[in-house]
Amino acid sequence: MEFALSEEQEILSDSVKKMLSENIDIDLLRNHSKGDEGIRENIREIVVEMGLPGILISEEYGGSGLGILEASLIAEEFGRYAVPTPWIGNSVMAPTALAFKKGNNLAEKWLPLIASGEITACVALTEAVGKRSNTGLELNNSKVSGTSIFAIDGELNPRIIITAVDQELILIDTENTGVTICEIPTIDSTRPVVEIIFDSVDIEIIPGGEKAIQKTINVGRVLLAADILGASSNMIEKAVEYSLERKQFNRVIGSFQAVKHMCAEMAADLEPCRSLLWYAAYAQDNIDEEADLLSCHAKAHLSEIGQDVARVSTQVFGGMGFTDLLGMHYWFKRIGLSRQILGGPEKVRQEAAKIQGFLS
Amino acid sequence: MDLNAGPEYVSFRKEVTNFLSENIHMAGKARTPVRPSKQELEWQKKLIDKGYAARTIPQEYGGFGADSDVLKSRIIAEEFSQSSIPLGMANQGISMLVPTLLELGTDEQKKSWISKTISGEVIWCQGYSEPGSGSDLASLQTKAVDDGDDFVVNGQKIWTSGAQMSDMMFCLVRTEPDAPKHKGISYLLIDMKTPGIEVRPLMTMTGHAEFNEVFFTDVRVPKSQIVGKRGEGWYVANATLTHERGMLGDPNQSATRLKEIIDLMQEETFNGEKLIDNPVYLDRLMKLQARVLSMSFNSLRLLTASHKKSDAKMAKLIVKLNGCQLNHDLAGFAIDLLGELGTIYGKSNHDHGSGKWQWKFMFDLGLIIGGGTAQIQKNIISESGLGMPREPKPILEGKK
Numbered sequence: 051m052e053f054a055l056s057e058e059q060e061i062l063s064d065s066v067k068k069m070l071s072e073n074i075d076i077d078l079l080r081n082h083s084k085g086d087e088g089i090r091e092n093i094r095e096i097v098v099e100m101g102l103p104g105i106l107i108s109e110e111y112g113g114s115g116l117g118i119l120e121a122s123l124i125a126e127e128f129g130r131y132a133v134p135t136p137w138i139g140n141s142v143m144a145p146t147a148l149a150f151k152k153g154n155n156l157a158e159k160w161l162p163l164i165a166s167g168e169i170t171a172c173v174a175l176t177e178a179v180g181k182r183s184n185t186g187l188e189l190n191n192s193k194v195s196g197t198s199i200f201a202i203d204g205e206l207n208p209r210i211i212i213t214a215v216d217q218e219l220i221l222i223d224t225e226n227t228g229v230t231i232c233e234i235p236t237i238d239s240t241r242p243v244v245e246i247i248f249d250s251v252d253i254e255i256i257p258g259g260e261k262a263i264q265k266t267i268n269v270g271r272v273l274l275a276a277d278i279l280g281a282s283s284n285m286i287e288k289a290v291e292y293s294l295e296r297k298q299f300n301r302v303i304g305s306f307q308a309v310k311h312m313c314a315e316m317a318a319d320l321e322p323c324r325s326l327l328w329y330a331a332y333a334q335d336n337i338d339e340e341a342d343l344l345s346c347h348a349k350a351h352l353s354e355i356g357q358d359v360a361r362v363s364t365q366v367f368g369g370m371g372f373t374d375l376l377g378m379h380y381w382f383k384r385i386g387l388s389r390q391i392l393g394g395p396e397k398v399r400q401e402a403a404k405i406q407g408f409l410s
Numbered sequence: 411m412d413l414n415a416g417p418e419y420v421s422f423r424k425e426v427t428n429f430l431s432e433n434i435h436m437a438g439k440a441r442t443p444v445r446p447s448k449q450e451l452e453w454q455k456k457l458i459d460k461g462y463a464a465r466t467i468p469q470e471y472g473g474f475g476a477d478s479d480v481l482k483s484r485i486i487a488e489e490f491s492q493s494s495i496p497l498g499m500a501n502q503g504i505s506m507l508v509p510t511l512l513e514l515g516t517d518e519q520k521k522s523w524i525s526k527t528i529s530g531e532v533i534w535c536q537g538y539s540e541p542g543s544g545s546d547l548a549s550l551q552t553k554a555v556d557d558g559d560d561f562v563v564n565g566q567k568i569w570t571s572g573a574q575m576s577d578m579m580f581c582l583v584r585t586e587p588d589a590p591k592h593k594g595i596s597y598l599l600i601d602m603k604t605p606g607i608e609v610r611p612l613m614t615m616t617g618h619a620e621f622n623e624v625f626f627t628d629v630r631v632p633k634s635q636i637v638g639k640r641g642e643g644w645y646v647a648n649a650t651l652t653h654e655r656g657m658l659g660d661p662n663q664s665a666t667r668l669k670e671i672i673d674l675m676q677e678e679t680f681n682g683e684k685l686i687d688n689p690v691y692l693d694r695l696m697k698l699q700a701r702v703l704s705m706s707f708n709s710l711r712l713l714t715a716s717h718k719k720s721d722a723k724m725a726k727l728i729v730k731l732n733g734c735q736l737n738h739d740l741a742g743f744a745i746d747l748l749g750e751l752g753t754i755y756g757k758s759n760h761d762h763g764s765g766k767w768q769w770k771f772m773f774d775l776g777l778i779i780g781g782g783t784a785q786i787q788k789n790i791i792s793e794s795g796l797g798m799p800r801e802p803k804p805i806l807e808g809k810k
Contacts, residue, residue, distance in 0.1 A: 051419070051481040052412045053710035054718070059411070119411055290796050305799045307789065313796055314788035318728040322704035325725065329707045332411050344703075351700035399696035400689070408686055408695075 053328070055123070062116075063123040069100060070131040076377040082134045083239035083380075090206060093135040094167075102137075104165030106145045111161040118142070118269055118334040122276035122327060129280025129388075132240040132380050136170050138273040139203030144171035147212050147219050147266040150258035156221055160210055169209035172231075174201035174246055175270070178214040178263055179393045187215045193250045194220065200391050202270070204231050204244030211246060212256065214263050219256040226252045238387035240380055265334075267392060268341055271349035272330050274388045278356035279320070279327055281381045281388075285363035286316050288378065292367055303368075312362050319355045326351060346402035353389040353398075360385045413710075419481050426489045429460060437495045445575040446499060446530045454499050454530045462486050463498030464528040467508065472525025480713040491662040494670070501572065503527040503534030507580050510597075510649050514638050523578075523599070537567040537581030537600070537624060538647065545786050547582075548591045548644055552626060554583035554598065561585065561598065561636075563606075563629040569780060573609045573622035576602050586641050597643035599635040606630075616772045617755075661705040661733060667740045667770075668702045671695070674747060678762065685747055694743055701736050705729075724795045731787040738774035741767050 055063070073096055082089045097103065105121055107113025121142050128137050145164060148157045163169045176199055177186050187196035198213055211222040211229070222229060228249040233242050256262065290313050293304030303309050330348035333340045360382040364371035371378055389395065403409045415423070436453055446454070457463035458474055465483065467473020476482075490497040498504075508527055511520050526532040543550040552565025563583055573579070579600045586594035600607075606629040611619035638646040675686040675695065685691055708725055715722035744767040745752035752764045778784050792798040 051415060051484070051714075053707070053714045055411060286796075290798060293798065301802065302799065305801060307785075307801055310792035310796075310798050310801075311785070311788040313798065314731075314791035317724060317791055317795055318731050318788075321724045321728050322701075322708045322732060325707035325711050326700070326704040328411065329413075329703075329710075332413060336413065347696075347700040347703060350696070351704065354697070396693060399693050402696045402699070403689075403692045408692055409689065 053325075055328075059120060059123060062120055063127060066100070066102070066124050066127045067130070069096060070127055070133060074131045074133060076380075079132055079134070079240055079377060079380050090134060093133060094170075094206060097135050097137075098167030103141045103167050105141060106149075107161045107165040108149070111157070112165040113145075113161070117331075118272060119328065119331040121269075122273060122331040125273045125276035126280035126283075126327075129277035129282075129384065130284040132281065132284075132384050134240045134242075136203035136206060138270055138277070139173035139201070140164065140170045140208075142273050143173040143175070143202070143266050143270045144210070144212050146269045147173070147256055147258070147262055148221075150219075150256070150262035150265060154257050156254060156256055160221070163209070170203060170206045172201050172204035172208035172211045172244065172246070173266070173270070174198035174204075174211055174213035175263070175267055175392065176200040179267060180397060187213060187248060189215050189220075189253070190250070192253060194222065194248045194253050195250050197245065197247050199234065199245045200243045201231075201246050202243060202391070204246065205233060205242040207231075212266075213246075215253075217260045217263070219258060219262050219266065220253040221256050222248070222251055222253055236387055237383040238380075240384050241387065243387070243391065264342065268345035269334055270392050271345045271398065272327070272334060274392060275323075275327055275330070275348040275352035278352040278385050278388045279323055281385050282316075282320050282323075282352075282356045282359040282363075285359055285378065285381050286313065286320065288376075289313060289316075289363040289366035292370075292376075296368075296370075303366075309366060312366055316359045316362050320359060323352050323355050343402055343405045346398045346405065349393065350395040350398040350402065353395045356385040357389060415481060415485075419485065422482055423485045423489065426462070426486055429462070430489060430493050430495065434493060434495065445533065450499065451530050454528075457498045458528065462490070464504075467512070467524065467528060471512075471520055472528055478717060480717040484710065484713060487662045491666045492669075494666055497662075499530050501533060502536045503532065503578075503580075506536065507534050510580075510637065510646060513649055514646050518634070519599070519637065532578060533572065533576045535570050535573045535576035535579045535602070535622075535624075537570060537579045539569045540566060541568050545783055547647075548595065550582055550584060550595065552581075552583050553587065554585050554596060554631065556585070557630075560630040560632055561596075563598070563600070563626045563631055565626050567624040567626075568612070568621070570609075570622045570624050571620055573602070573624050574611065578602060579624070580637070582643050582647055585643075589641060592644045593641050595643035595647070596640050597637045597646040598631050599637065600629065600631050604629050604631070614772075614776060616769055616776075618769075620773065620776070661702070661709045664702045664733065664736050664740060665706055667737060667744075668699060671698075671740060671744050671747070674744060674763075678747060680749065691747060694746075698736075698740060698743060701732075702740075705733060705736060724791070727787075727791050727795045730782060731784055731791065734774060734778045735784070738771060738778060741771035741774055745771055 078089060101114060102124060104113030105116050108115045125137060145161060148161055164171055185197045185199050187194050187198060194215055209224055211224060213220055228251040230247040231244050234245050236243060293309050294302050296303050327348050330344035333344045364378055364382055367376060367378060370376050454463060461474035461476050464473040465476050466478050469475035487497060504527060508524055511524055527534065538547060540550050540552060552563065554561035554563045579602055581598050581600050582595050583598055584594050585596040606627040608625040610623045612621040612623055613619050614621065676684065678685045711725050712722050745764060748762055748764050751760055751762050754761050754764045755768050793800060
């Protein structure tokens with residue numbers, strides 16, 4: 051037994067971090083939030099060049115055949131740099147859905163295109179977790195109609211959309227007529243989410259039924275938790291850095307115990323989350339009977355701790371934390387979005403209770 | 411990352427569970443500081459013979475002498491915790507003194523003390539804190555003066571758990587009054603029966619005296635009873651403080667407590683409804699379960715790190731702070747589950763076992779404070795873990 055990252059995993063994580071540190075800074079996030087769409091294309095190209103979209107996809111389809119833990123390490127770095135590019139839906143949830151039953155036609159057709167970066171895949175499972183009024187999909191004569199909101203990775207003209215209706219995963223080729231995609235303006239400008247309106251669109255069923263839906267949601271939740279972990283780590287790191295530069299009363303503010311203890315509390319809360327996340331990610335591929343429960347706990351717990359870290363680290367910056375000048379709010383807001391999508395903490399904890407047979 | 415247990419470990423787990431099911435009736439229950447009963451001494455011996463206690467302590471010192479094996483230690487801890495049985499005796503002699511002697515003791519000291527300590531024959535107490543030296547432990551004033559073959563000790567210790575039933579004390583004393591505060595301390599092993607030692611129980615908020623004050627008046631301690639060199643006691647003690655912080659905030663204890671709480675929720679009703687069916691309580695339970703799991707996975711990380719002899723850094727620094735707070739919160743939740751019945755602390759027809767939870771709730775607050783206060787833990791985390799500076803010394807106006 052070994053509960054630690056392997057050398058290969060460390061190298062993967064370091065190389066992604068290096069790539070991101072060379073290509074992404076606060077000005078880029080700012081320009082992206084002002085609507086410079088060229089940025090999305092550029093970042094996407096770099097991510098494809100590194101082979102990241104194929105991380106989970108098996109080698110026969112041109113991917114690298116790694117697991118959810120590796121994907122989570124990448125998500126952590128994407129969270130750390132607040133990367134504006136498709137990841138969780140396109141590179142993790144969609145491949146998980148398509149590969150749930152080995153060797154099906156849809157997997158053979160689409161996985162190589164996702165791995166090579168020729169297409170992006172959008173995932174619309176919000177309603178499978180819980181429906182709001184005026185949303186939801188219906189199937190009539192093998193055609194889908196209705197609205198799905200907060201779909202993930204729909205910003206770069208996705209070629210396929212994966213969603214669920216009547217306890218089946220379905221795939222929609224957006225070259226068919228009747229699909230309208232528009233971005234939903236949320237607090238988080240670094241990671242667009244979209245609304246999709248289907249008007250009697252042809253579908254294909256991805257084999258696997260409810261179990262495939264659950265597994266796809268599970269990995270999405272683990273990956274969102276990983277994104278929160280990275281974003282929170284960055285906020286603590288930046289807060290500590292700032293506290294060692296900023297002086298008041300002729301001292302760096304990081305020498306005041308009031309400030310030190312805020313930072314220590316954040317670190318003490320966040321560090322066990324890393325262990326929880328590693329275990330949850332590992333369980334998705336290796337411990338079937340714990341996969342559902344651990345994805346719930348990882349999502350809910352990181353959402354809670356992430357929110358605390360986002361608040362307290364902003365406070366460490368004092369007034370500057372509240373301004374746009376340092377841009378810490380990009381992470382504050384990214385954590386805020388991750389907390390709510392695919393189930394907020396209360397919803398996910400309720401599922402965790404049900405999984406253990408506590409709620410009928 | 412590989413949590414798969416090989417066949418060797420599957421059969422090892424079976425061995426442990428078999429042992430527990432066959433011998434559970436012999437297990438000692440008490441972990442509080444009372445002198446171990448004959449039954450507990452026998453149980454301890456059985457555990458050492460099987461390698462479930464004193465597992466990695468060399469055989470020549472009375473241990474089981476196994477190589478360090480992260481997964482086996484984990485399996486033992488898990489199975490004992492599942493059965494709600496203490497993993498052998500837990501006292502400061504075993505958890506703090508023995509590791510210190512193994513690291514820094516002389517051959518003579520190892521032979522004299524380790525075997526008797528792990529068997530429970532010799533019980534130790536810790537003499538560190540003083541009334542004027544709590545968080546600033548290195549300012550301690552109990553002095554030991556060189557006099558022929560002995561040191562002569564005078565002063566006072568506080569927060570000495572189990573002093574009234576201990577045979578020996580490992581104790582910090584000032585031997586070099588002129589040296590800087592960290593360099594004037596020595597680490598002595600003191601026989602509690604030596605004339606001049608007086609133990610006074612210290613009543614706490616729990617209504618019990620879990621701690622004592624110990625007074626020293628001209629207590630003679632042979633010079634051979636020093637661990638490490640004269641003036642190096644601070645560094646000797648720091649080796650054991652690390653062990654203490656590992657012991658306080660033990661995640662297996664939290665896991666056991668969570669299991670007891672789930673049992674409680676399944677048994678207790680309120681307005682005819684089982685507590686486990688109440689969604690508000692369940693939400694709280696799930697929050698606590700996530701924390702318990704996080705700390706338990708964190709301990710897997712620490713086990714792996716210690717096995718690889720690498721520094722677990724932050725994952726290690728946060729254990730005492732988080733673990734003690736978590737145990738306190740678990741006890742607090744159990745009390746809330748019982749509502750008004752949760753306040754019963756004594757004999758009553760309406761008692762649903764709240765006394766145990768109330769005691770834990772209060773005693774754990776003591777543990778949040780003891781063994782390095784939460785405030786001091788946060789200083790350590792921010793300084794050693796995050797690289798933040800020490801608070802500068804204030805300039806005292808009006809003094810020299």
